[in-house]
Structure formats: C-alpha cells, structure tokens
Amino acid sequence: MCKKHYIPIISDLLNLCKRKDEDGKGAIYFAVGLLISLILINDIRAIFFGTLVFAVGDSLATIIGIKGKIRVKYFGKTIEGFLAFFISSSLILFPFYGIYGIFVSLLAAFFEFISKKIKIDDNLYLPLIVSFILSICPYKLQFFHILTFCSIL
DSSP states (O other): OTTTOOOTTHHHHHHHHOOTTSOSHHHHHHHHHHHHHHHHOOOHHHHHHHHHHHHHHHHHHHHHHHTOSOEETTTTEEHHHHHHHHHHHHHHHHHHHTHHHHHHHHHHHHHHHTTTTSSSOHHHHHHHHHHHHHHTOSSOOOHHHHHHHHHHO
16 A cells, blocks of 8 residues: 555554555554544443454454464464453453443454454454444443452452
C-alpha cells in the first residue's frame, strides 16, 4: 500500500505496523473498525474495552498461535492461539463485566478463530462486534466486579 505512494506520517506508521509478508492493511482496517465503532456505538467504555480486548487478544493469539502445536486445518488457526485470545480477554473483561465478560471473551475468541473463513478482515469487524456486545450488556460496569476480582487474587 505504501510502496506506490508516500503519504507523510501515514506511510511511516503503516511501515512500522506491518509484518514481513503484509503491507500494513491490518492497521488501516483496525482504524476503520474503530472509527465505525465510534460512530455506531454510544458507549465509550464498551468501545474502549472492545478495542483493548482486540488489541491484546489478537496480538497474543498471533504470537502464541505461531508456535502452537494443535492446528485446526479447516480454520488455519491453532487451539493455543484461541486459548491465548480467550484467556487474555477474560482477564481484561471479568473484573468489569463479571461472567458476562467471560461470555463476550468466548465469542470474541471464536470470531477470531474462524476469521480466515469470513471474507472480511478481523481487524475491521472484531473491535466492532466486541464493542457492540459490551454496549448491550445487561449490567454495565460495576465496581462490585472489581472487588470480586480483587478478592480472588
């Protein structure tokens, strides 16, 4: 993408964000997905946690999944990557959303796991899906969940 045209700042950022075999499209899709979330969802906390879950979960799923041993060929992903996404996002969401956060983490990990079968880049739709599900949470951020989480530790 940055090979044909140089756009100051944007081209530099894309070159920093891209992997060896990619051209930085993931960063653009992520920015567009975040922008769509900001336009469509009225709950800034849900958008924050949706973005955080995606950023941490997707990164860990990639790092751990690359070295994973149990590969599901149909989806082109590893169970270890799925678990890395699920566990990391659960740790982020449980203190604030309780058991609902674990349910959302499972859904998000599943959508990331099947992302190669969906013809839309997961950087575009995953932050939006997680933010939307969190925004319709039956019980919003509650301090009780933080206290419960801290008492477990």
